[in-house]
Amino acid sequence: MPNEERVRVRVADRQLVVSNLGKVLYPATGFTKAQVIEYYVKIAPVLLPHIAGRPLTLKRYPDGVDGEFFYQKNVPQGTPDWVRTARVPAPGSTMNRDQVTYVVADDLPTLIWAANLANLEIHTPQWRLPGDVRAVERTPDPDLVVFDLDPGPPATIVECCRVAELLRPALTARGLDPLAKTSGNKGMQLLARISGHSSAQASELAKEVAEELAAAHPDLVTAKMTKRLRTGKVFIDWSQNNAFKTTVATYSLRARSEPTVSTPVTWDEVAACRAEHQLRFTSDEVLDRVAEHGDLLEPLLAG
Template identity: 60%
Template sequence: MTEKVLVRVDGRELSLSNLTKVLYPAGGFTKAEVIDYYTRIAPVMLSHLHGRPLTVKRFPNGVERQSFFEKNAPAHTPKWVRKVTLPVPGSTMNREKIDFAVVDDLPTLVYYANLAAIEFHVPMWRVGVEGDPLPPDTLVFDLDPGAPATIVECCRVAVLLRDELERDGLECHPKTSGNKGMQLYARWDRGPGTADYAKGLAQRLEGAHPLVTSVMARKVRPGRVFIDWSQNNPAKTTVAPYSMRANSLPTVSTPLLWDEVEKCDEPGRLVFTASEVLARVEEHGDLFGPSGSAP
């Protein structure tokens, strides 16, 4: 029999289930602990989800078992969860439109955590009050190291990117991906064209630094850092700040201090688990605040 617990979250009633199920077997991390993490991180995470159509990666039986991406809000989604209907050209499910959920509040975040939605992914644009897509408000660079390169080399490239962005009047903020790479975000108020701008900057750095490639082809990436500028395509999403990741341990996509980036000399220095991220937020607050605050 499925164990269920009724709780009230900010005035909303939710039924939480299978709280003792272990979702991270290597660390014994349970579904209850996943929900607890998202509840406690919500004060800083919600501003980065606010207004953004949600894609989740769900792991009903834990990170070592089958998973699936979900864009369309489930049929059983409570009526109080905000949803927006948006076109999805090229959908693999042959759908013309999808009803996306939007995580604007704590009850919605807890609802999805209870679905074993371990990973939260969002685009670099938001929807307006009526659900209409707005121009991009964020520029993102996804740095992916090709072995034997690691996040150490990603940090070197991040500093190069930061300096170029500053010359263009853009302030950026780093975070780990929670996997092997990292991302840089910058607030963007220059209308459409983020992908073209990001591609041009990536190509400029590629021409000046042998460590960098702007090409996705695997054959050119060993020992180099691929600057994935294509994440700025409106149809794509990137893992949200403070989202957990489905690794052996409950790692998190973690905002960083530039001092940590500049001094990184071994990959393990920039691996943070859920409990460590909660402690970091208590110490530093939201390191992503300047580029991620809701409008």
Template identity: 50%
Template sequence: MAPMTEVEGRRVALSNLDKVLYPAAGLTKGELLHYYATTAEVLLPHLRDRAVSFLRYPDGPDGQVFFTKNVPPGTPDWVTTAEVPRSEGPARMVLVQDLASLMWAANLVTEFHTHQWTVDDPGEADRLVFDLDPGPPATVVQCCEVALWLRKRLAADGIEAYAKTSGAKGLHLLAGVRGASSERVSEYAKGLAVEAERALPELVVHRMTRSLRPGKVFVDWSQNAARKT
């Protein structure tokens, strides 16, 4: 059985702590859990009250990878869940509200993917996001150029944006918004993506079509749709 650890009064099973998940760096699962624990103070506010989908990779990101939206089997009864509207019908999803539920979820070997709205206001966005994806030979350097243009353009509308590395090769650009539906935010984001393509035609493409993307940065505005995480 996995060893039990007490986290803020909750008993959490943490398994396979010596398992190497990232061979290139030698990073173990225990070290990954330690990372989540030590960054929890700044991570949890971005997760709290948002339904979470899990990208799980029990043998590391080079092994089997699968996406989990519904509450996983065996979820402890003290983990908060909520019914979330979806186009195919409502689903019950996990909310990572505290350190104990964060460590339980991280033990599944997880990336956390949230909606741009909280469960209290489904469909009412409080975040705007652009996913900047470079098409080779473009790199994160070109993503930075596009992010700077978008940040300046957003500032002209009174919106302050922040860049975040998104994983393998691109960037996310995020901003807080208030009092807007997901549909309205999506329309606004699409308008800015189109505007960026017109201003930087050699650098930006706003459509997902693969044949258009080599050497350019795809500004994915669709992540603001209510169904997206």
């Protein structure tokens, strides 16, 4: 892409103006805003099905990953009228709002419009809006249950893989078929399709499994959020299933020194992991993986 300050481009059936394409957003690698946009254009065919219908929490880095960032839930000022939005209850909002109007990215133009805002990371809840509704009085039931594995140093993603291997049979025994992805940061997540559960019930299910593993493997696993209890262990964050919490989306970039990505991995890769670098993937590597393997989390979209 060229480096003019403002460039008009056609994305699918929309005209967008993108700006500051030459701005470096990942200083350690020289990765520019143009490259961020290019990544999201190329990954969109497998990313969009995972986030479609889910309200987006944007994590924006206008001065790059070494600068200040902010989370944006409410629709930004100047949002084009063609961008889908949805009004959702927001109990406990830090802005004292009863509801928040979110962006919903169902298509490529919306994804690229958000990337042009220096939105590096995409975070979504475990539920989808029904159809093309623009407002809900209560959050819908989840279609996913997530187990967020967060290693307490000196534990790393290697220990997360060992916990994932313990979680898998525990979930299978409950009729769930979990799949794994890296967080793109320090840890990883297991995701499984779920139905007939409220978010509260999904949280209780996840908590039950987490506490069961923590009791059986106290030297490796904790189900408690308290920081001092997490040293050298993997915290299974079951609370991410709360209807008002979000998890980094599959194929989202992360704001690390390199443009790492939350990447689907196979159970064979989980079993083989013995070093952090084995499950650290950058944007180019993820595009190569998708070209070779397709979307490893596609089973989560079934039905």
